[in-house]
Amino acid sequence: MKRREFIAAATAALLVSPRRSWAQGTRRRLGFLAVGDGSGQALNYAELALFDGLRNHGWIDGRNLIIEYRFSQPPDRLPASVADLIAFNPDVLVAAGPRAAGALKSATASTPIVFVFVADPVGLGLVQSLSRPGSNITGLTTIVSGDFIGKRIEILRELVPFASKIAILVNPGNPMHRLALAEEIPRTVRNLGVALPIVEATTAEELDAAFASAAAQHADAIVDLGDVLTFVEAPRVIALAAKYHLPANYLFRHYANGGLSVYGADTADLFRRAGGYVDKILKGIKPADLPVEQPTKFELVINMKTAKTLGLTVPPSLLVRADEVIE
Structure with a gap:
């Protein structure tokens, strides 16, 4: 589904006659912001689930809801996208990811914001605590408290028992990655006793150099921490892992099309649940009262x-735990 189809639907909603709008009641306004590749494409497979969640609570785009979308690639387009959404005068804003959430929170202290796909909202300063958000923003995280990166590394070590050096692919422009580099990754090194060299990429072109660096450092495998860049460039990332013969673990489900292993939250479920948050806010509950x-x-x-291509034998203990095995 293309972004233009959503825009067309919103435009059609605005063109409805006053009599029909009166009959249906006042439409509520929702602004959606995602920081993406700037290509103008539609919501991804997980983000689309938000609208399933909204429909489950009776909110239909074009009937009792008007939705305005913005997809931005920082740094140049994000401020304009945020300004557009604020000018839309929404009843609620939905932010997909930490950059979108941070940008919207900086722009408004009054409009309710629901974030999705933020790993550590407390660490980023978006909320005071998980139980008491404390302001106009709340939402859903992508991880549970604890050593999540460590769990992903343990999965790789089951697949590659000899692995003693596992590269970590990060985007230094991602605030969640900066937090992981400062806190969780050093803790994982201590707990698991495995070397975790860091390789960085902020652009698609830099991905090639990052994988070359991992190979030059004799990494036995690689973990992609998960980012907009690597999400969009998934085919390239998977091809580079194959080129350098690096067993990899990824965060997002769509990497399973060629990627060795995926472990992460069911992101579609998170966006679907976000529809319930929007529903509560539209019915008058404040974000500060929604943990x-x-x-x-x-x-x-x-x-x-x-x-098989990598010459790996998958242990039965891992196969039993897998939600899906692609043959």
Whole structure:
């Protein structure tokens, strides 16, 4: 589904006659912001689930809801996108990811904001605590408290028992990655006793150099921490992992199309649940009274074809735990 289809739907809603609008009641306004690749494409597969969640609570775009969308690539387009959404005078804003959430929170202290796909909203300063957000913003995190990166590394070590050096692919422009570099990754090194060299990429072109660096450092495998860049460039990332013969673990479900392993929250479920948050806010509940929730569904996916190509034997203990095994 293309972004222009959503825009067309919103435009059609605005063109409805006053009599019909009166009959249906006042439409509520929702602004949606995602920081993406700037290509103008539609919401991704997970973000689309937000609208399933809204429909489950009776909110239909074009009937009792008007939705305005903005997809931005920082730094140049994000401020304009935020300004557009604020000017839209929404009843509620939905932010997909930490950059979108931070930008909207900086822009308004009054309009309710629901974020989705933020790993550590407390660490980023978006909320005071998970139980008491404390302002006009709340939402759903992508991880549960604890050593999440460590769990992903343990999955890789089950697939590659000899791995003693596992590269970590990060985007230094991602605030969540900066937090992980400062806190969780050093803790994981201490707890697991494994070397975790850092390789960085902020652009698609830099991905090639990052994987070359991992290979030059003799990494046995690689973990993609998960970012807009690597999400958009998933085919390139998967191809580079194959080129350098690096067993990899990814965060997002769509990497399973060629990627060795995926472990992360069911992001579609998070966006679907966000529809319930929007519903509560539109019915008068304040974000400060809605505790931030954590994921309850995680997905472990193993691609057996890729494992075979890499010469890996997947242990039965891992296969039993997998939510999906791709043959």
